[in-house]
Amino acid sequence: MDHRLFFVVGDLLANLLVGVIAGLLSWLIVDTGWNMVIAMFVMMAVGMIAGLVVFMVVTFKLGAMEVMVPVMFSGMLSGMFVGMAMAMMPLSLGDAAMYGGASGLLGIAICWIANTLLRGKTRQA
Amino acid sequence: MPDAVTQAKWDKIAPKFDAMAGAGAEERWHPFKTELFSNMGDGNILFLALGTGLDIPVFPKGKTITAIDISPKMVEQAQERIAAYDGTITAQAMDVHEMPFEPGTFDQIFTSCTFCSVPQPVKGLEALRRVLKPGGQIFMFEHTGSSFYPFKPMMNVMTLLTERFGPAMNRKTVNNVRAAGFKIDEVSNVFLDVVKTIKATNPG
Numbered sequence: 485m486d487h488r489l490f491f492v493v494g495d496l497l498a499n500l501l502v503g504v505i506a507g508l509l510s511w512l513i514v515d516t517g518w519n520m521v522i523a524m525f526v527m528m529a530v531g532m533i534a535g536l537v538v539f540m541v542v543t544f545k546l547g548a549m550e551v552m553v554p555v556m557f558s559g560m561l562s563g564m565f566v567g568m569a570m571a572m573m574p575l576s577l578g579d580a581a582m583y584g585g586a587s588g589l590l591g592i593a594i595c596w597i598a599n600t601l602l603r604g605k606t607r608q609a
Numbered sequence: 610m611p612d613a614v615t616q617a618k619w620d621k622i623a624p625k626f627d628a629m630a631g632a633g634a635e636e637r638w639h640p641f642k643t644e645l646f647s648n649m650g651d652g653n654i655l656f657l658a659l660g661t662g663l664d665i666p667v668f669p670k671g672k673t674i675t676a677i678d679i680s681p682k683m684v685e686q687a688q689e690r691i692a693a694y695d696g697t698i699t700a701q702a703m704d705v706h707e708m709p710f711e712p713g714t715f716d717q718i719f720t721s722c723t724f725c726s727v728p729q730p731v732k733g734l735e736a737l738r739r740v741l742k743p744g745g746q747i748f749m750f751e752h753t754g755s756s757f758y759p760f761k762p763m764m765n766v767m768t769l770l771t772e773r774f775g776p777a778m779n780r781k782t783v784n785n786v787r788a789a790g791f792k793i794d795e796v797s798n799v800f801l802d803v804v805k806t807i808k809a810t811n812p813g
Contacts (some may be wrong), residue, residue, distance in 0.1 A: 486637060530764065537653070548634040549752050549803050556763050580634075598757070603798045 485596040486550065491516025499558040499592035500585050502538045506531035506562035507584015511577055514570035523571035524564050531563025532556050589590045611704035615728055616679050622775065623682035624642050626661050629775075635663055641799045642667045642721065645806050649674075652716030655692070655740065658723035659700055662687030669696040675715070677703040704765030705733045708742045718747040724785065725752055725776035744813025747791060752804045754779030760801060783807060 509530050514523045537555035537563065541549055560583040569575055569583060622629065629767050642664060649672050656664075657692050659676040667752045668674065673696065678684050681702035703709075705727060727733040737747060745806040750799075754764045783796055791809035798805050 491637065499654075516786075532766070538766075544631040544633055545630070547635045547637040550637050551633070552767070552799050553760055553763065553803060554754075557759060557765070560759065560763075594653065598694065599801050602757075602801050605795060605797045 485599055486573070489499065491546065491550075494542070495551070495554065496589065498538060498542050498545040498546060498551060498555055499588040501557045501588070502531075502535045502559045502589020503562040503584040503586065504528055504581045505534045507558045507582070507587070508572050508577070509534060509564040510563060510566035510584065511575060514567050516550075516571065516574050517526035520568050520571045523567040526562045527563035527567025527591075528557065529563070531559035531561070531567040533559070534561030534563070554592050554595040557595060561591045562587035576582040611679055612728060615726070616681075616704075617712070618774070619678075619680035619726075620682040621738055623661065623686050624688065626683065627663065630660075633715040635717075638799070638804070639667065641804075642750055642804065646719065647750050648717070648746075648748050648808075649719065650717055653714060655710075655718045655737075656698075657705060657718065657720045658726070659684060659735065660686050662690030662700075664721045665690040665698065666693050666732055668694065668696065672696045674698045676700045677705070677708070677709060679704050705736050706741055706803050708736055710724045712739050713745075714740045716745050717720060718745070720747070720751065722750065722752060722776070723748070724782045725780050730780060730782065730785045731788045734785055734791070734804055738811050741811045743811055745811050746794070747786070747807075747808075747811070749786070749807040750781075751782045751801075751803075752778070753761040753778075753782045753802070753809060755801060755803050757802065758781070760803065764803070 510527050539552045539555050565587045566580050566584050646667050649669050651664040654674045656674050656676040659678040664704055676698050684700050684702045718741050724730045755761045764778040771778055786809050792812045793812055796805055796807050
């Protein structure tokens with residue numbers, strides 16, 4: 485991960501925002517009684533699109549791939565979790581936003597861990 | 610004749626390219642590009658895909674660089690940064706597939722976010738190998754597709770959108786470098802396995 489404060493805070497806020505948006509979209513779209521698997525796939529796609537929209541807004545200040553990949557992943561993750569939850573039980577608007585935001589933060593945390601594992605020299609002469 | 614479709618695409622973007630590329634990306638990549646470009650030696654250097662010259666401030670001082678870009682509008686936009694460089698940059702609008710340079714003209718070649726946009730990447734890299742001296746090195750800062758789920762399908766989906774107005778997000782650039790006949794010296798991931806630096810040698 486990028487340890488510069490501006491980027492750390494920016495990444496956290498961008499992914500939190502995507503998560504909340506994906507959670508709220510799940511609350512709007514999915515109803516209790518939906519097939520859970522269908523709800524999961526539909527909201528993963530919707531969350532990814534939400535991530536793309538947020539990326540287009542924040543890319544100018546926060547960067548390119550380092551923003552695009554995490555926010556799309558976080559949107560997908562939040563859509564998946566909250567979409568599935570909505571299919572199983574009714575959630576309040578606040579709960580959907582809170583679970584979505586938490587999933588967004590989980591998404592950026594997973595990306596940071598993956599980045600720590602993958603970055604650096606992979607092949608030498 | 611240069612690839613008219615690609616040229617028109619980048620000519621169209623040129624006036625707003627700096628805003629699109631964004632200060633954020635350049636700031637993120639600054640330390641890694643500085644390290645990569647610090648490999649610039651005193652011989653003939655080719656820099657491929659100059660764009661609007663966003664990378665010029667990261668070049669070490671006092672180098673003699675030939676820079677090319679397929680888009681004349683991009684080269685036009687880069688003039689101010691070229692003039693500000695403390696060294697010599699000769700910029701020309703040129704298609705990588707049709708470079709008129711003699712074989713083995715250059716000691717080193719540098720690219721920066723280039724092979725996400727060259728329509729025929731292996732042919733483009735073969736053209737670079739032709740103008741690079743045997744034993745000469747190519748240094749690349751590139752974004753590529755990922756090998757890992759779920760990033761891989763995400764990059765594939767993104768490419769469907771981004772290729773219409775700019776770069777592809779799912780190129781296998783390391784494989785392409787190898788397919789063009791280079792010997793890979795080092796691959797270093799900058800972010801996940803998506804943004805990376807590649808160093809390779811022309812075995813001759």
